[in-house]
Amino acid sequence: MSDLPQPHGGVLKDLIARDLPRHAELLAESETLPALILTERQLCDLELILSGGFSPLEGFMNEKDYNGVVGNLRLVDGTLFSMPITLDVSKAQIEELGVEVGARITLRDFRDDRHLAIITVDDVYKPDKQKEAKEVLGSDEEHPAIRYLFNTAREYYVGGKIEAINRLNHYDYVGLRYTPAELRLHFEKLGWSKIVAFQTRNPMHRAHRELTVRAARARQANVLIHPVVGLTKPGDIDHFTRVRVYQALLPRYPNGMAVLGLLPLAMRMGGPREAIWHAIIRKNHGATHFIVGRDHAGPGSNSKGVEFYGPYDAQHAVARYKSELGIEVVPFQMMTYLPDTDEYAPTLNISGTELRRRLRTGTPIPEWFSYPEVVRVLRESHPPRHKQGFTVFLTGYTNSGKDAVARALQVTLNQQGGRSSTLLVGETVRSELSAELGFSREDRHKNIQRIAFVAAELTRAGAAVIAAPIAPFEDSRVQAKQTIEQFGSAYLIHVATPLAYCEKTDKRGVYARARSGEIKGFTGVDDPYEDPIKPDLVVDASKQTVRNIVHQIVLLLESEGLLDNI
Structure with a gap:
């Protein structure tokens, strides 16, 4: 008999070993069932449910277990367990997949489309997220898990036991x-x-x-x-x-x-x-x-x-x-x-x-x-600072000068050498990356997050990225900066050229077309622009030359150790 401690709850819930004899049967069934594609966090949770790492759990928590854990750190049978392990889904997913009590749903890996398990639904419930945040994590809205709970996790939870089909594939270590x-x-x-x-x-x-x-x-x-x-x-x-x-x-x-x-x-x-x-x-x-x-x-x-x-x-x-x-x-x-x-x-x-x-x-x-x-x-x-990637994110009205500044900054960085540079200006991104998007608040947000994703990947690879969308909404800019800063430095530059000046110097006539109603949803005319709350630098093309603004940005980058010398 082993001298090692008994698993929590007395028995190791190794679902992979348990369901091995039924593997072929379950795999065949999984092909006939509606499939829920799991997120990265859900995959982590599923892997530890399947392996027994979360013993005594045998699936995602139903409402009774969830309430017990949130309220007093207890599963419904009285076993100590401190964190809710939940499968969050949206209303649209519930309707599309037919998620209801007794339904069997395949759980699929988003990375390779492999079927990993089948869940038999115990219940579908809407959690009290305010209570979950307070009891489990505290009351500070800046807590990363609380942000995830309210901004990323979907509004319903699905509880039910799991039957294993496959282990997750890993290719590292x-x-x-x-x-x-x-x-x-x-x-x-x-x-x-x-x-x-x-x-x-x-x-x-x-x-x-x-x-x-x-x-x-x-x-x-x-x-x-x-x-x-x-x-x-x-x-x-x-x-x-x-x-x-x-x-x-x-x-x-x-x-x-x-x-x-x-x-x-x-x-x-x-x-x-x-x-x-x-x-x-x-x-x-x-x-x-x-x-x-x-x-x-x-x-x-x-x-x-x-x-x-x-x-x-x-x-x-x-x-x-x-x-x-x-x-x-x-x-x-x-x-x-x-x-x-x-x-x-x-x-x-x-x-x-x-x-x-x-x-x-x-x-x-x-x-x-x-x-x-x-x-x-x-x-x-973690290469030396002057070899690390970074992003300069310029925001401002149409014709504020941000595109001219972005292009001049790229020329300046290319002259210095040492790292590749990429320019993401608004019109180019709209035609190449976001052609199907309109100009609603939701579509504008999607556009900025796509720019942030590209900028983050290039920053991680050590490039200098210069992005210059209008980016009129504060929450979109904040989220974009957070995305990029996972992989390197990001600097928000508010090109605060006054709207009246942008309109007065508009040689393309887009403001006039917007004023006449020919263009709808135009920032500054019939759509709002929210000034950044905490920009890293504020410049104004009505008072400064492009050369002067670029020099200010270069000085900012130099002060952060990102440039050798220019």
């Missing part, structure tokens, strides 16, 4: 992607009976190695480095870079002490609730101990600099349910470097935010903080 059953078997082969699990969504450095080694030695245990490689916080270092870091760090552990396994989790950054959830997941994977860090799974601070959760709220939450969790909590100790003895003691530290700043700006990373092989991996994925 396949040898490190253990299911709970596979990881438990691996531990048994190694003869391990005490395992300290370490949760991380960041690179690991010398202090992390030291605290995990100390935690293991104090408990005569081994270490499971179990990083999240699903969805994490926007702006986090990508998982490809992080896994290379963990692989580089592994030889620094004493022989045979540590093993690396990847967790395809979609984090909610839910602080205390998430810490309990993480403990359950690690218990299901066979861990006996779990390190809970300071501000564990917290999203950091809001725009006012206030942290969403207290620094030790997560540790207190897990300790409160210690007996039910059946996994020993190991408090995260801050490790301080002692230069006189060249060692670490629990008590100088660099935060994840500070590390990302140093990588972004090319600031040195001291040897006391990390190992050379780890820094080398990080630098490979």
